[in-house]
Amino acid sequence: MKATKKRRWIIFAAFVIVYLFIMIFPFLWIFITSFKTSGEIFGTGAFRAIPEDPTFGNYVTVLFEKGILKAIANSFIVATTTTIYVIIVATLCAYAISRFRFRGKSILLGIILAVSMFPQMIITGPVYNLFYKLDLLNSYAVVLPYSTITLPMGVWILVTHFNQIPLALEESAEIDGATRFQTLYKIVFPLAAPGVFTTAIITFIAAWNEFLLTITLNTNAAYHTVPVAISFLRTQFSILWGEVAAATAIVTIPTLIIVLIFQKQIISGLTTGGVKE
Amino acid sequence: MKHKLGFSGWFYLLPTLILIGIFSIWPVFQSITYTMFDYKLNDQQKAGLYVNDRFNTDLFNETTLYVGMFLEEELASVSEQADKDLIRDTLTNLKESAAPYASQEGIIKLSSSEAKGIQALYTTTKKTIDTLSQKYTLTHAENLPLLVEDINNSMIPSNFIGLKAYKEVLSDERMHIALWNTILFTLVSVSIELVLGLGLAMILNKAMVGKGIVRTTSLIPWAIPTAVAALMWSYLYDGSSGIVAHFFENVGLISQSQDLLLSGSGAMVSTIIADVWKTTPYMALLLLAGLQNIPKALYEAAAIDGASRIKSFFQVTLPLLKSSILVALLFRTLDAFRVFDLIYVLTGGGPGGATETMSIYAYKLMFGQTNFGYGSVIVMVMFVCVALIAIIFVRLLGTNLLDRN
Structure with missing residues (x-):
C-alpha cells in the first residue's frame, strides 16, 4: 500500500513538472532569446540555452525606437477607461436584474447572453462606417465598441454575485428609510465589492487583450494597443526575432503582475461565468 | 420579496440598453443590410447603399x-x-x-x-x-x-442585389475551404482541450504537491493577449531559428523544419498546438470548479459498492460534471469558431489559404479589399453557424443556464 502510494506520488510529481515545463518553456525561451544578438539567433547559436554574448540592445531598440512604451500606455488608457465605465453600467444593470421584477427581464438576459456569443466580426463593418462618419476612427473612442465584449460578461458575473447577497439586508435598510439608490450605494455595493472587483479585473484583462476592433478602427500606429503593436513586429519579409522576443518579454510583465496579485479574483470570476451553481 | 421596477427604475437599465443597442444590436441589422448590396468602399459607383438609381x-x-x-x-x-x-x-x-x-x-x-x-x-x-x-x-x-x-x-445604378450574394456564397470555393478549416480547427482543438483539461482538472483535484503553483502557472497563458502568444509561437515554429520546429525535425515528425509553417497540414497542426497550449489550462480551471462541487461521499459510496476507479469516473464524475463540461465546451467552441487573432498573427491564413478561417476570410474581404457587401455575407454565414452551435448546447444544457437568474 505504501509503495503504491509512493509510486503514485512520483507519477503525479513527474506530471506536474512536465506540465509546468510545457507551460513555462515558451516564455523562458523568449526571455533567453531577448538577450541574444541577431547574429546568434540566425546563426549556429539559435538553439543555445545561454546567450554567448548577452546584450540589452534588443530592449533598447524596442523601447526607444519601436514605440512599445507608447503601446503599453495606450493599452493602460483603453483598458482602464473600459473597466471604469463598464463596471458602472454593468453594476446598475445587474442590480436591477437581480433585485426587481420587470417585464422583458428574460428577454434582456437572453440578449445579453446572445451578444456574448456573437462573432465580433459582425460589428466591425457597421461600427467602422459609423466611426468614419463621426470622425472617430483613430481615437480612444474605440473603448465604446469594447462594450460588446466586456459588458455582457460583466453583467453576467455581477448578477451571479448580487444573487448571493441576502435580500433581507436591503429590506431592513428600506424600513429604516434609505432610498433605493442609498441601498445600492451603502448596503449592496460594499457587500458586493469582491464580486465587483473580480468583474473589474476580468474586464480589464479582456480590454487589454482586445485585437480585432483596434486593428480595424485604429489603423494609426499612435493608437495601437499592445496586441496590435506586437503583431506589427511580424512583417512579411524580415522578422527580427531578438526584438520580437524583447517586446514580448516587456509586454508580458504587466499581465504577469496582474495574475500574480489577483489570481484568486480571476479564478472566481472565470468560474462564476457559468459553472458555479 | 422583489419590487416591481418602476418607471424611474429604468434608469438602471438605460445605459446598458443604449450601449448594447448601438454597439451590438444595431450593427447586426446593419450587417444584414450590407449583405443585400454590392457594397464596395473603393468603387465610386458602389460606395453606398443605393436602393434607387x-x-x-x-x-x-x-x-x-x-x-x-x-x-x-x-x-x-x-x-x-x-x-x-x-x-x-x-x-x-x-x-x-x-x-x-x-x-x-x-x-x-x-x-x-x-x-x-x-x-x-x-x-x-x-x-x-x-x-x-x-x-x-x-x-x-x-x-x-x-x-x-x-x-x-x-x-x-442601384447596387441592391437582394439575396444574390447568398447564392454566390454557396458556390464560392474559397468560402468552402474557410468553413472546413474553421470546423476542423474547432473540432480538433476543442476535443484535445477537453480531454487534457479534464485530466488536468482531476489531477489538480487530488490535492497533493504543487497545486498552487500549477494554478498560478495555468492562468498566465490564458491571461496574455492572444496576439502575443501567437507571435511567441511563430518564433518557436520558425523554419531557421525555431526551437520547436527544430525539435519536430529531430524526432522525425517533419522532414525539414521549414515544412512546419510552409506546408498546409503543418501550419494547421501548429495553430492547433498553440491554441491547445493557450486554452487547456483555462478549460482545466473551469472543470476543476465543477469537480470540487461533487461531494466526496459519493465516491466513498461507490467504492463501498465495489466500483472500480474507472467505473466511478464514468458513473459518478462524468454525469455530475455534465453541465460544467457543457458550459465549458460551449464557450470554448464559440471562441474557437470565431478564432481570429491567433491565426492572423501566426500564419495570416497561409500558406495558400490552408489555415484561412471564416473570420480571416471575412476580414480580408472587408478590410483588405473594402468589399463590405460580400464580406458581410461571410460574417452572416458565421453568425448562423454560431447561433446553431449555441442552440444545440443550450438544448443539451436544458434551461438551467438562464433559470439561475
Missing part, C-alpha cells in the same frame, strides 16, 4: 463642361457644313440637358424621366463623336470618347 452631379457637370469645350474646338477641324451643324446641334442639346443640374452638388436621386434624358444625351453625343472621328482627324480624338463615357458613369 442615383446621379453624380459633380462628375456630370464637370464632364459636360469639358465635352462642350472640346466639341467647340473641333469646329475648326470639320470641313463640311452638315457636320458643323451636327456639332452645333449637339452643343445646344448638351447645354439644354445640363442646365437643370448646373446648381446641384453631390449625389442626388433622379426620376425615371430625368434618367432617360441623361441616357438620351449620352447616346446622341456619343453618336456625334463616333460619326466625326470616322470622317476627320479630331484634335481630341483620344479624350472625347473617354469623356463621353463619364456622362454614362455619372448615373449610379
Whole structure:
C-alpha cells in the first residue's frame, strides 16, 4: 500500500513538472532569446540555452525606437477607461436584474447572453462606417465598441454575485428609510465589492487583450494597443526575432503582475461565468 | 420579496440598453443590410447603399463642361457644313440637358424621366463623336470618347442585389475551404482541450504537491493577449531559428523544419498546438470548479459498492460534471469558431489559404479589399453557424443556464 502510494506520488510529481515545463518553456525561451544578438539567433547559436554574448540592445531598440512604451500606455488608457465605465453600467444593470421584477427581464438576459456569443466580426463593418462618419476612427473612442465584449460578461458575473447577497439586508435598510439608490450605494455595493472587483479585473484583462476592433478602427500606429503593436513586429519579409522576443518579454510583465496579485479574483470570476451553481 | 421596477427604475437599465443597442444590436441589422448590396468602399459607383438609381452631379457637370469645350474646338477641324451643324446641334442639346443640374452638388436621386434624358444625351453625343472621328482627324480624338463615357458613369445604378450574394456564397470555393478549416480547427482543438483539461482538472483535484503553483502557472497563458502568444509561437515554429520546429525535425515528425509553417497540414497542426497550449489550462480551471462541487461521499459510496476507479469516473464524475463540461465546451467552441487573432498573427491564413478561417476570410474581404457587401455575407454565414452551435448546447444544457437568474 505504501509503495503504491509512493509510486503514485512520483507519477503525479513527474506530471506536474512536465506540465509546468510545457507551460513555462515558451516564455523562458523568449526571455533567453531577448538577450541574444541577431547574429546568434540566425546563426549556429539559435538553439543555445545561454546567450554567448548577452546584450540589452534588443530592449533598447524596442523601447526607444519601436514605440512599445507608447503601446503599453495606450493599452493602460483603453483598458482602464473600459473597466471604469463598464463596471458602472454593468453594476446598475445587474442590480436591477437581480433585485426587481420587470417585464422583458428574460428577454434582456437572453440578449445579453446572445451578444456574448456573437462573432465580433459582425460589428466591425457597421461600427467602422459609423466611426468614419463621426470622425472617430483613430481615437480612444474605440473603448465604446469594447462594450460588446466586456459588458455582457460583466453583467453576467455581477448578477451571479448580487444573487448571493441576502435580500433581507436591503429590506431592513428600506424600513429604516434609505432610498433605493442609498441601498445600492451603502448596503449592496460594499457587500458586493469582491464580486465587483473580480468583474473589474476580468474586464480589464479582456480590454487589454482586445485585437480585432483596434486593428480595424485604429489603423494609426499612435493608437495601437499592445496586441496590435506586437503583431506589427511580424512583417512579411524580415522578422527580427531578438526584438520580437524583447517586446514580448516587456509586454508580458504587466499581465504577469496582474495574475500574480489577483489570481484568486480571476479564478472566481472565470468560474462564476457559468459553472458555479 | 422583489419590487416591481418602476418607471424611474429604468434608469438602471438605460445605459446598458443604449450601449448594447448601438454597439451590438444595431450593427447586426446593419450587417444584414450590407449583405443585400454590392457594397464596395473603393468603387465610386458602389460606395453606398443605393436602393434607387442615383446621379453624380459633380462628375456630370464637370464632364459636360469639358465635352462642350472640346466639341467647340473641333469646329475648326470639320470641313463640311452638315457636320458643323451636327456639332452645333449637339452643343445646344448638351447645354439644354445640363442646365437643370448646373446648381446641384453631390449625389442626388433622379426620376425615371430625368434618367432617360441623361441616357438620351449620352447616346446622341456619343453618336456625334463616333460619326466625326470616322470622317476627320479630331484634335481630341483620344479624350472625347473617354469623356463621353463619364456622362454614362455619372448615373449610379442601384447596387441592391437582394439575396444574390447568398447564392454566390454557396458556390464560392474559397468560402468552402474557410468553413472546413474553421470546423476542423474547432473540432480538433476543442476535443484535445477537453480531454487534457479534464485530466488536468482531476489531477489538480487530488490535492497533493504543487497545486498552487500549477494554478498560478495555468492562468498566465490564458491571461496574455492572444496576439502575443501567437507571435511567441511563430518564433518557436520558425523554419531557421525555431526551437520547436527544430525539435519536430529531430524526432522525425517533419522532414525539414521549414515544412512546419510552409506546408498546409503543418501550419494547421501548429495553430492547433498553440491554441491547445493557450486554452487547456483555462478549460482545466473551469472543470476543476465543477469537480470540487461533487461531494466526496459519493465516491466513498461507490467504492463501498465495489466500483472500480474507472467505473466511478464514468458513473459518478462524468454525469455530475455534465453541465460544467457543457458550459465549458460551449464557450470554448464559440471562441474557437470565431478564432481570429491567433491565426492572423501566426500564419495570416497561409500558406495558400490552408489555415484561412471564416473570420480571416471575412476580414480580408472587408478590410483588405473594402468589399463590405460580400464580406458581410461571410460574417452572416458565421453568425448562423454560431447561433446553431449555441442552440444545440443550450438544448443539451436544458434551461438551467438562464433559470439561475
